[in-house]
Structure formats: structure tokens, C-alpha cells
Amino acid sequence: MHDPAHFLPSFVWRADRDGTIRYANPWTSRYLGFPAAELVGLHWKTFVHPDDIDRVLDAVRQMRDGTLLGNVEVRLLRADGEYRWHVLHLQAELDANGRIGNTMGVATDVHEARHAWAMYEASERRLQAAFQGARMGAWEWDMKNRVVRMTSQLADLYGFPPGTDAIALSDLWDRVETEYRDLFQQKLDEALQHGGPFEFDFLLDGGSSSPRWLRMRGHAEFDDQGTLARVYGVSFDISKQRAAEEQLSLSERRYRALVQSTGALVWSAGPDGDIRPAGDDWSRFTGDEVVRLSDWGWLDYVHPDDRDSARQVWLDVLQRGTPGSSVFRLRRYDGQYRMVLAQAAPLFDSHGKLQEWFGTTTDVTAQYEAQAAIEARSLRLSVAIQAARLNIVTLDLASSTLSFEAGVEPPIDDGLTYDEALSRVHPDDRTTLERYVHSVAEGNDPRANFEFRLPNAGGEQWMQGSALLQRGTDGKPLRIIASVIDITERKQLELMLRDTDRRKDEFLAMLAHELRNPLAPLRTAIALLDKQPDPAVRSQELIDLMRRQVEHMTRIVDDLLEVSRITHGRIVLQLEPVLVGTAVYHAVEAIAAMAEARHQQLHVNVSDPTVWVSGDITRISQIFVNILNNASKYTPENGHITVTVEADGESVLIVTQDTGTGISAELLPKVFELFSQGERTLDRSSGGLGIGLSLVKKLVEMHNGTIALHSDGPNLGTTVTVRLPRLHHHERHSAVALSAPAPGRAPIAFRLLVVDDNRDAADSLAMLCESEGHAVRVAYSSAEALEAAPRFMPDVALLDIGLPDIDGYELAKQLRRKGDTRPLLIAITGYGQTEDRLRAQSAGFDYHFVKPVNIDSLLKLLASLTNPAP
Known part of the structure; x- marks a missing residue:
């Protein structure tokens, strides 16, 4: 015969003292998904949720104290892997020594019931939360027992102690504001006489705190005999709403007082736009009766140039049915036209139908003139900024954002953060710029401008500026205002000048090197000539060497002069x-x-x-x-x-x-x-x-x-x-053919006066001329030349210009008086510019040679002269 538990549709098992299962009914086997034979020998913990094992053990421990029965809610693992809630009834059996031996467990599935209860609790919590959020409480009046049952939220609204859920009806009425009780009783009686739903507001006595307004909504029920049996409903706090209404009413009163204090002319108009001026202010302003301004008569007081535009603006406002404003000139009692601002707002009834227009007209002449002055000043400032190509940059220290007012295209986009703007600065300039900004923000005076570069597609854009710190009324730093200007062109010019200066220094160094190169062999050749006992030996080689070096130096100087002449357009x-x-x-x-x-x-x-x-x-x-x-x-x-x-x-x-x-x-x-x-x-x-x-x-x-x-x-x-x-x-055209050279003629010997404070130059030139058969006299100063000239009577004078006592120009004038043709004057100078040649010509010179003199040209000139006179 089977054990009765064999047929129970419940979870039944038996376990020994160690918790090992010794018996499980078929229901348990099917629930757990194990054959009964395999269940035997497994521990009951295998099928209990890990979080519930301690509760089972606590129940077993309590049975050791003498109570052989115990109940505990646990989750048991079903065959499909889901844990379901069960009530586990435990019964312990004592062994021969009076200790707990085997334990039998019977589990009843309460999963659905537990879930339903959880849903109910969640719904209740949501309802309570809704009541709490809406500051609302529910109530029920038992009129026969004169008892009020209420929710905790209502108890809190009335100020009853926490946990209050029922009070006497009289206690509820005692909470109504004393001065409001009669009105409360009157409204309640009127509502209950008719039955059905009702609603009214009343004021609670707040005690030491501020009074509280409640709105009561309820429904009365009568029994079969027509006697009032119960009233149920809700009450909610409308204190904030009432305060807002009071504030709105106060605001309206304040607005009216403000309008009057500003001197604005108040008026109203019908839906069709007919104006109705209000008060005596219109008469005092215009000097005429108000009736003359009614309807559309106000247009007669508008300046003729503004009349059509003011009328059209008012018609547009009427057509749109929305607030509008207009600025025009209105004639005052003294005949002057004042700039006024007329503002109108539509007023609608509860059905959205336009009832009337409410408006004000305010004299804004002073503001208009001030605004015009500000705009004119702003325009002048804007023109100045654009002319100076300035960029005004403002750094808000609180938000670390930059704004720009640019005289040219801004170098950086508007609305950047400080970090974003700094990231666009050249990496080599960021640290210096950031140090400058921090110094200004700390209140220091940097006493210098800042410079930085902005890399762009075209290279680098150089910026320069200065900054100052603006503080608030409390002395705290608010913002840094900087003026920044593009100095790219100037910087590029500076860099170009530096590069040019560097190249000039390098050029001068190389020029010195190039000039020293031919000087070395010249000095050597002179030393060799000086040392040779027989000048005729190797003299031609040395002369050729010196000629080559002099020609080399001449080419260098000629190149320099050529560049100068071409640069100045003198060629x-x-x-x-x-x-x-x-x-x-x-x-x-x-x-x-x-x-x-x-x-x-x-x-x-x-x-x-x-x-x-x-x-x-x-x-x-x-x-x-x-x-x-x-x-x-x-x-x-x-x-x-x-x-x-x-x-x-x-x-x-x-x-x-x-x-x-x-x-x-x-x-x-x-x-x-x-x-x-x-x-x-x-x-x-x-x-x-x-x-x-x-x-x-x-x-x-x-x-x-x-x-x-x-x-x-x-x-x-x-x-x-x-x-x-x-x-x-x-x-093409034919080139001018050079005439055939003149037949040779015997050279003419002249008396030549050579004047040069450089003795070597003077003596060498004299030796050259003597080698051509000329008679030469040398003077090393202007004084010597003036002393020797009357006795020597030179045909030709070769004069250095840069003489120390009397320069060559003045010496030329003294050697050859005005109108004379002797001597023929030849300038020998290191100055070869056009102005130098013109000055020599005005001083009376006939020819001009630049040092070092081209010897062949000089000798050819002397040979071409048939007489000393030009």
C-alpha cells in the first residue's frame, strides 16, 4: 500500500539529520525533474534558492528549542530552471535520545498569490505616491456615527498626528479657520441639501504656521428613507494656486501704479480700433479735450510725416489681433512734436472673443535722443575700429568663453571656449600668451603688449594686442577685454629687414674678402719691384699681375655701382x-x-x-x-x-x-x-x-x-x-656706323698739374703721364696747387675732389676763373653718382673720371686733345 503522500499534489520530502533526502513523493520528482530514485541521496540545498538557505536553517534551529513545527517561505528550483515561491512546512522527528532526527518538509506553491500581493502593494504605493505628489487626500464621512475615515495624506493636510485614520467629524470642523467656519458651514449645508457632487474652497487654521487653503470635492449619498448616510470625496491643497492668484492681483495693482508713475497716457479701444483715451492726462498733454482724440481723431495730432505709417501699423495690429507697438511723433500742447511709443494689447473673454484693446502711449523723446547719440557714437567707434583694423576680444572669466567684435574678419570664430581658442594659437606662443592672460586675470599690470601667431593655410598670421581687467561692483574680476590688431605685414617686413640686414652683413664680409684678395698680390708685386736691383727683370709679369688685380677690383666696384644705378633708375x-x-x-x-x-x-x-x-x-x-x-x-x-x-x-x-x-x-x-x-x-x-x-x-x-x-x-x-x-x-633699322678712325697724328705734350693728398696715387699718376711725354707738376694739397699754378701755368689739371683743406670743386673755381679755358679740368674722384657728375660740371670740370681711373681711357683722352681748350 502506498504512502498517503504518494498521491498528494504537493511538494513532500523527508531528509535525515544531515539534510540528505531519503524520500520524495512523485509530485516532488516531477517538479524537480529528477526520478525519485535519483533524488534519494541528494542534499535539500540543491533545490533551494541560495538566498533562502539561511532562512531554512534558522527554522530548523528553532525546532531544536522544542518546537517541532516550523514554516518558512522559500524559492524552489523547478525542472524548467525557474524558481517559484513556496511555503515550506517543516516537522521534525525525535530519535531515541530525544534529539531531532529526520525532518519532513511539505511545500505549497504560493508563487501566484505572492505575485498578486506584490502587484497590489505596488499599486497601493503608486496611489499613495499620487496622493502625496498631488497634495491630495481621500476621506469618507459616516454621518450616522459622525466619524471621518481618511488617508494618511489627508491627515497630514489637516495637521493630524501621523497614523491618524479616523476622527470625529467635529474635530475636522474645528480645523477650519475660525473666521471662515460660518461660511464653511453655509457652503456645506447648501451642497448637502441637493446631493450629488459638490466643490468649494475653504481655509484651514494653520496655528503658528501660515494658513492653508483646501479645495473639497465630494459626493453625498442618502439611504432609502432619504436620510444623509455618508459623504465621500477628496481634498487637495490649493495654497500655491491661491497665492499665485493673490500675486497676480497684486501684480496688476502694481502695474497700474507703475503706468501712472511713468506718466504714460492710458487708453483703450474697441475691437474695431476706435480709440477711447482715459483720464485727464491726454488733455494735459495735448491741451485739447479728450473727445477730440476719440475714435480716429488722434491721427490729427500725429506729425504729418508719420501719420500714414502710424495709421498702417495700427491697422496691421488690428488685423493680426496680437500685441503691437509703434513709434511716431505726437504734437504736445506747446506745439512741439514729441517722440512717443504707443503699445497695444488685446483682451479676450473666456470664449476667446476679442473684447477690447488696452494701450499706453509713453513719451520716449529722451530715450530716443539718447539711443540716437549711442548709435552715432557706436557708428563712430565701429568706423574707428574698422579703420584701425582692430579686433575687440572679451574673455568671460566665469564661463571661460570668448566673444569678438571685429573691425575686420575675426581671426577666430565667435563663441569659442578659452581652451579651444588657445589650441588655435601657434604652439610656440601658447605658454607666453597663457601666462599673460593669467597675469591680467590676477589683477597684475603686464605693462606690455602681447604677441602671438595663428597658423592658417597661407602660413602664419601675427597678432598683437593689449588687455585690461574689468571688475564687478564687488571688486571681483569679471572679464578681460583685449584689443588685438593684425601685424602680419609689419612682422613680415621686420623679418625681411632682418634677413636683408643679415645678408648685407654677409655681403660686406664677403666684399671685404673679395677686395683683400687682389690687394694681397698687389702688395706682393710692389714688394718684389722694390726688392729687385734691376727693375727691368720680371717687371712686365708683375705689371700684368697688378693690372689683372686692379681690373678685378674695378669689376667689383662697377657691379656695386651698376646695381645702385639700376635700382634708382639712372641707367x-x-x-x-x-x-x-x-x-x-x-x-x-x-x-x-x-x-x-x-x-x-x-x-x-x-x-x-x-x-x-x-x-x-x-x-x-x-x-x-x-x-x-x-x-x-x-x-x-x-x-x-x-x-x-x-x-x-x-x-x-x-x-x-x-x-x-x-x-x-x-x-x-x-x-x-x-x-x-x-x-x-x-x-x-x-x-x-x-x-x-x-x-x-x-x-x-x-x-x-x-x-x-x-x-x-x-x-x-x-x-x-x-x-x-x-x-x-x-x-629692325640700320645701326649707326662708327666713323673710321682719324689718321694718326703726332702726340702733343702738355703741362699737367696733378693734385691729390694721397701721395702714392699722385706720384704714380704723374709717372704714368711723364711716360707719355707730358710735363707734370705734383701738388699734395690745394694750397700747394694754388701756389704752383701761376708759375707752372698748366694746360691740364687732374684734381682729386676729396681734398682736406679746400675741396676739388672750390679748387677748380680758383684755378680757372670764369670765362677762361685754361687749364682743362679733369676730376679724379671716388664719387661717381649722377649728382656728383652734375656738381663737377657746375664747378667747371670738363671731364670726370671715377677711381680707380681707367688708364687707357685717360691716356686716350689726353692723346685726343689738339689743344688744352675743350
């Missing part, structure tokens, strides 16, 4: 047809010796030898000689130099290519700048004075041409391309 080209091929071949011949000495190969390719250009033959040759000289100088030994002449219908291209040292990418954009030099070495095997290419570029441009350089980099050679306008056949 006038003598234009004539020039065969480009011929000019190129002459330039190649000029540097052929240099190229041969360096074992360089020169290649010339002239596709059309009949190509002409219009140019100054001397300057054209100067261009090509400079280019070829550079090519040879910067090309190593055994290198190649190629010159190609090509022509199209408009231009002639002269391309010079070499296999030399090339030009670095850094130097390439600057090669045509004055004093720009390549890398230099102490032996002068490379580098230059930085004059040649600048001179060439200016000469090419004077011929309406262009010049370009290209190099792929160091040691990859250089290509120079000169483009000149082509001269076509119909544009």
Missing part, C-alpha cells in the same frame, strides 16, 4: 638691333679662359643665327657674361656647360644648363634678391657677393624680358632661362 638703355647668337658667342669668348682653366666643356647651340632682339649691346653682353661666369664658377672641373638659343614667333629663349653644384630648395626662391648668396667656403671655390643675379634680373626686366632658375637640388646642376621679346625683320 638709360641705348637700344639697337642685336643678334642674339653673336652676343652669346661674345659672352662665351669672355669666359672661355676661365672655363679652359677649369677643364670645363662649353657647348653652344644656336638654331637660328639670324634671331634679333632690341637691346643695349653692352647690357645684353653683361647679362650673358654674368650667367656664364656663374655657371663656370659653380661647375666643378671637367663639368659641362650648354647654351641653347631657340626662338618662336614672339620670344627668344636663351637657356644655360650646367652640371654644377645646383641650388638648394631654401635658396632657390631668393636667388634674385640683392646680397643673396649660396653656400660659401673659405677658399671662395663657391658662393658669391650676391650681386650678379640681382643685376642680371634687373637688366633682363629693363629689356621687357624674364629670367627663371631651376635646380633639382644640390649637385644636380642649374638651368637659367632668359626670355626676351623677338625683334622681327620689319622692325
Whole structure:
């Protein structure tokens, strides 16, 4: 026969003292998903939720104290893996020694009931929360027993102790404000007589606290005999609503008082716009009866120029049915027109129908004039800011945001945070700028402007500014206001000037080097001549050496003077047809010796030898000689130099290519700048004075041409391309033929007076002239010259200009009185500018030579003279 538990649809098991299951009914086996045989030997903890095991153990411990029965709610693991709530009834069995032996457990599923209870509790909590949030409480009056049952929220509203849920009806009425009790009783009686729902407001006695307004909504029920049985409903706190209504009423009273205090003229209008001025203020303002302003009569007082616009604005407001305003001039009692602001607002009834318009008209002449003055001042300030190209930057210290008022396009977008703006500043300038800002924010006076760079697509934008700290009324820092101006052009000019100054210093150093180079062999040659017992030995070699070095120094000085003359526009080209091929071949011949000495190969390719250009033959040759000289100088030994002449219908291209040292990418954009030099070495095997290419570029441009350089980099050679306008056949004209030289004639010997405070220069020039058969007298000062001239009676005077006592100009005037032709005056000077030549001419000089004197030219001049007079 089966155990009765075998048929129970409940969870039944038996476990020994250690908690091992010894028996489980079929229901338990099906619930747990284990065959009964497999359940035996498992511990009951296997099927109990881990969080509920301690509660089971506590129930077992209580049974050890003598109570053999115990109940506990636990969650048991079902076969599908879900835990469900059960009430576990435990019964213990005592062994022969009176100790707990086996324990039987019977579990009843209460999961659905527990869930329903939880739902109910949640609903109750939500209801209570709703009551609490709405400051509302529910109640029920038992009119037969005169008892009121209420929720905790209502008890709190009435001020009853916590936990109060029922009171006598009289206690509830005692809580009504004393002065309001009769009215409360009257309203309640009226509501209860008719039955059904009712609502009214009343005031509670707040005791020491402020009074509280409640709104009661209820419903009365009567029994079969018509006797009032119960009243139930809700009450909620409307204190804030009543306070708001009181505040609104107070605000309205204040508004009316404010309107009156401002002197505004109050008026109203019907829905159709007919004006109804209110009060005597209109009469005092206009000096006329109010009736004359009614309806549309007010337009007669508006300035004629404003009348149409004021009327149209009012019509537009009426059509829209929304608040509006208008500014116009209104005539005052004294005939003056005052600027007024008319404002109108529509008033609607409870059904949304327009009832009337309420408006005010305020004299705003003073504000209007002040605003006009502010706008005029703002306009002047804006114009000044734009003229100065200023940017006004404000840093709000509380929010760390920047705002901008720019005279030009702002360098930074408006509305940036301080950190965002700082991130746009050049990394090298951020620390300095941030230190400046912090110093100003701390109240320090930096006493200096700040500068920073803003990187952009075009490079860098330099900004400069100054700042001040603005404080609040409490003295705390509010904001930093800075004026910032773009100084990019100035900075670029500064950097350019610095670079130019640097290149000038380098140039002067190289010029000193270049000038010392020929001085050394000159000094050596002089020493050799001085030491040789027989001057005729090797004298020609030394003279040739000195001639070469003097010519080299002369070329350096000539290049400097050429640049100066071209820069100041003092060179006038003598234009004539020039065969480009011929000019190129002459330039190649000029540097052929240099190229041969360096074992360089020169290649010339002239596709059309009949190509002409219009140019100054001397300057054209100067261009090509400079280019070829550079090519040879910067090309190593055994290198190649190629010159190609090509022509199209408009231009002639002269391309010079070499296999030399090339030009670095850094130097390439600057090669045509004055004093720009390549890398230099102490032996002068490379580098230059930085004059040649600048001179060439200016000469090419004077011929309406262009010049370009290209190099792929160091040691990859250089290509120079000169483009000149082509001269076509119909544009050419015959060059002026030079007359045949005059037949030779016997040279004439002259008496020459040489005046120079430099004894070596004077003596050497005298020796040269004596070698040509002239009689020469030397004077080392103006005084000596004036003393010797009457006795010597010179035919020609060669005068230095820079004499220490009396300069050459004054000496010339004293040697040859006005109207005389003797002696013929020749200036020997280091000053060769145009103004120097003009000054020499005005002083009476016939010829002008620049030191170092071209000896051949001087001797040719003396030889060409047939008599001393010009």
C-alpha cells in the first residue's frame, strides 16, 4: 500500500539529520525533474534558492528549542530552471535520545498569490505616491456615527498626528479657520441639501504656521428613507494656486501704479480700433479735450510725416489681433512734436472673443535722443575700429568663453571656449600668451603688449594686442577685454629687414674678402719691384699681375655701382638691333679662359643665327657674361656647360644648363634678391657677393624680358632661362656706323698739374703721364696747387675732389676763373653718382673720371686733345 503522500499534489520530502533526502513523493520528482530514485541521496540545498538557505536553517534551529513545527517561505528550483515561491512546512522527528532526527518538509506553491500581493502593494504605493505628489487626500464621512475615515495624506493636510485614520467629524470642523467656519458651514449645508457632487474652497487654521487653503470635492449619498448616510470625496491643497492668484492681483495693482508713475497716457479701444483715451492726462498733454482724440481723431495730432505709417501699423495690429507697438511723433500742447511709443494689447473673454484693446502711449523723446547719440557714437567707434583694423576680444572669466567684435574678419570664430581658442594659437606662443592672460586675470599690470601667431593655410598670421581687467561692483574680476590688431605685414617686413640686414652683413664680409684678395698680390708685386736691383727683370709679369688685380677690383666696384644705378633708375638703355647668337658667342669668348682653366666643356647651340632682339649691346653682353661666369664658377672641373638659343614667333629663349653644384630648395626662391648668396667656403671655390643675379634680373626686366632658375637640388646642376621679346625683320633699322678712325697724328705734350693728398696715387699718376711725354707738376694739397699754378701755368689739371683743406670743386673755381679755358679740368674722384657728375660740371670740370681711373681711357683722352681748350 502506498504512502498517503504518494498521491498528494504537493511538494513532500523527508531528509535525515544531515539534510540528505531519503524520500520524495512523485509530485516532488516531477517538479524537480529528477526520478525519485535519483533524488534519494541528494542534499535539500540543491533545490533551494541560495538566498533562502539561511532562512531554512534558522527554522530548523528553532525546532531544536522544542518546537517541532516550523514554516518558512522559500524559492524552489523547478525542472524548467525557474524558481517559484513556496511555503515550506517543516516537522521534525525525535530519535531515541530525544534529539531531532529526520525532518519532513511539505511545500505549497504560493508563487501566484505572492505575485498578486506584490502587484497590489505596488499599486497601493503608486496611489499613495499620487496622493502625496498631488497634495491630495481621500476621506469618507459616516454621518450616522459622525466619524471621518481618511488617508494618511489627508491627515497630514489637516495637521493630524501621523497614523491618524479616523476622527470625529467635529474635530475636522474645528480645523477650519475660525473666521471662515460660518461660511464653511453655509457652503456645506447648501451642497448637502441637493446631493450629488459638490466643490468649494475653504481655509484651514494653520496655528503658528501660515494658513492653508483646501479645495473639497465630494459626493453625498442618502439611504432609502432619504436620510444623509455618508459623504465621500477628496481634498487637495490649493495654497500655491491661491497665492499665485493673490500675486497676480497684486501684480496688476502694481502695474497700474507703475503706468501712472511713468506718466504714460492710458487708453483703450474697441475691437474695431476706435480709440477711447482715459483720464485727464491726454488733455494735459495735448491741451485739447479728450473727445477730440476719440475714435480716429488722434491721427490729427500725429506729425504729418508719420501719420500714414502710424495709421498702417495700427491697422496691421488690428488685423493680426496680437500685441503691437509703434513709434511716431505726437504734437504736445506747446506745439512741439514729441517722440512717443504707443503699445497695444488685446483682451479676450473666456470664449476667446476679442473684447477690447488696452494701450499706453509713453513719451520716449529722451530715450530716443539718447539711443540716437549711442548709435552715432557706436557708428563712430565701429568706423574707428574698422579703420584701425582692430579686433575687440572679451574673455568671460566665469564661463571661460570668448566673444569678438571685429573691425575686420575675426581671426577666430565667435563663441569659442578659452581652451579651444588657445589650441588655435601657434604652439610656440601658447605658454607666453597663457601666462599673460593669467597675469591680467590676477589683477597684475603686464605693462606690455602681447604677441602671438595663428597658423592658417597661407602660413602664419601675427597678432598683437593689449588687455585690461574689468571688475564687478564687488571688486571681483569679471572679464578681460583685449584689443588685438593684425601685424602680419609689419612682422613680415621686420623679418625681411632682418634677413636683408643679415645678408648685407654677409655681403660686406664677403666684399671685404673679395677686395683683400687682389690687394694681397698687389702688395706682393710692389714688394718684389722694390726688392729687385734691376727693375727691368720680371717687371712686365708683375705689371700684368697688378693690372689683372686692379681690373678685378674695378669689376667689383662697377657691379656695386651698376646695381645702385639700376635700382634708382639712372641707367638709360641705348637700344639697337642685336643678334642674339653673336652676343652669346661674345659672352662665351669672355669666359672661355676661365672655363679652359677649369677643364670645363662649353657647348653652344644656336638654331637660328639670324634671331634679333632690341637691346643695349653692352647690357645684353653683361647679362650673358654674368650667367656664364656663374655657371663656370659653380661647375666643378671637367663639368659641362650648354647654351641653347631657340626662338618662336614672339620670344627668344636663351637657356644655360650646367652640371654644377645646383641650388638648394631654401635658396632657390631668393636667388634674385640683392646680397643673396649660396653656400660659401673659405677658399671662395663657391658662393658669391650676391650681386650678379640681382643685376642680371634687373637688366633682363629693363629689356621687357624674364629670367627663371631651376635646380633639382644640390649637385644636380642649374638651368637659367632668359626670355626676351623677338625683334622681327620689319622692325629692325640700320645701326649707326662708327666713323673710321682719324689718321694718326703726332702726340702733343702738355703741362699737367696733378693734385691729390694721397701721395702714392699722385706720384704714380704723374709717372704714368711723364711716360707719355707730358710735363707734370705734383701738388699734395690745394694750397700747394694754388701756389704752383701761376708759375707752372698748366694746360691740364687732374684734381682729386676729396681734398682736406679746400675741396676739388672750390679748387677748380680758383684755378680757372670764369670765362677762361685754361687749364682743362679733369676730376679724379671716388664719387661717381649722377649728382656728383652734375656738381663737377657746375664747378667747371670738363671731364670726370671715377677711381680707380681707367688708364687707357685717360691716356686716350689726353692723346685726343689738339689743344688744352675743350
